[in-house]
Amino acid sequence: MSIVSLSTADMLAQELRRLINNGSLQDGDRLVERDLASRFSVSRIPLREAIQQLQREGLVEVYRNRGAVVKTLSVTDVDEIYQLRALMEGEAIFQSMQYIDSETIIRAELVHKLLGCTSDPVQQGLYNREFHELLYRKCKNQRLLKMINELQQQIERYEIFQLRLVSDTLKFQVEHEHILSACQQNDPAGAREYTVKHILSAGLTLQSYILGREIPATY
Numbered sequence: 001m002s003i004v005s006l007s008t009a010d011m012l013a014q015e016l017r018r019l020i021n022n023g024s025l026q027d028g029d030r031l032v033e034r035d036l037a038s039r040f041s042v043s044r045i046p047l048r049e050a051i052q053q054l055q056r057e058g059l060v061e062v063y064r065n066r067g068a069v070v071k072t073l074s075v076t077d078v079d080e081i082y083q084l085r086a087l088m089e090g091e092a093i094f095q096s097m098q099y100i101d102s103e104t105i106i107r108a109e110l111v112h113k114l115l116g117c118t119s120d121p122v123q124q125g126l127y128n129r130e131f132h133e134l135l136y137r138k139c140k141n142q143r144l145l146k147m148i149n150e151l152q153q154q155i156e157r158y159e160i161f162q163l164r165l166v167s168d169t170l171k172f173q174v175e176h177e178h179i180l181s182a183c184q185q186n187d188p189a190g191a192r193e194y195t196v197k198h199i200l201s202a203g204l205t206l207q208s209y210i211l212g213r214e215i216p217a218t219y
Contacts, residue, residue, distance in 0.1 A: 008042060012050035015040070020059055020070055021157045027072035031060065058154040073155065075207050081151055082203025088148050089136065090196040093179070096138040097188035105183055108134045112180055116173050125159050131176060135183060135191070158206055175201060 006014070016036075019025040031051055033044050040047070051068045054060040061071045073081075108131055115127035129152070139145060175198040182190035 008046040009049035009053065012040060012042065012047055013053040016050055016054060017057075017059065017153065020054075021153075023157065025070050027070055029070045030066060031068040031070070033067070057150060073158065073210070075210050078155065078158075078203060078207050078210060081155055082199055082206070085148065085151050085203070086196045086199040088144060088151070089132065089199055090192040092136040092139045092141070092144055092148060093183075093195045094188045094192040095141060095144075096136050097183065097186065097191055099138040099140070100135070100183065101138075104134055104138065105180075108180060108183070112173070112176055115176070125156075128159075128172070135179065155206065158209070172198075172202070 016025070016031070025031070033047055033051070037044050037047050051060055051062070055062055055068070059071055060068050062068045111127050111131045111134065115124060115131060118124055118127065136145060136148070175194065178194040179191055179198060182188075182194055
């Protein structure tokens, strides 16, 4: 078994990504190299590389006068991301259906039930991600799956808030049931159709959340 070792920059990017996604670093927060280098006991070189990596992923923006800041997504950003996600994830599940097996379907059914039994937003997010990953994983197009993952990372920090908005409703569970039913019936076109509708619906929910909150100008 091969072991992939992460570089210092990769590990720093991973930790900064975690801090952004759990809200420890919020929209508009500055990533001050001096402070972060001291915090993680590293030089500025790998830290700068980590920030550049997050910039490529769309999590960070770099300004000449302010340096690096956690990117704040606009409603337009979210709309574009979810439009792309809908296309890509619809295609991913369509391709995956050609190779999906009964074991994968059974695992997805279990995760679906577990998702319906928890009210913890963090756990909901984990189960939601696992549900979709299970149904996409048989897709042979690894570039497509990589692009989906990158888009998901850009909005992961908002998904907890989104799940809180719908935690008292059955909306997402009903949509998941439609997707799962199509997979159980070996209906690739149906699985794609319901997945596209589900992703677009999730995007509208998140856009409503962003429109409803007040974000003070930081620059």
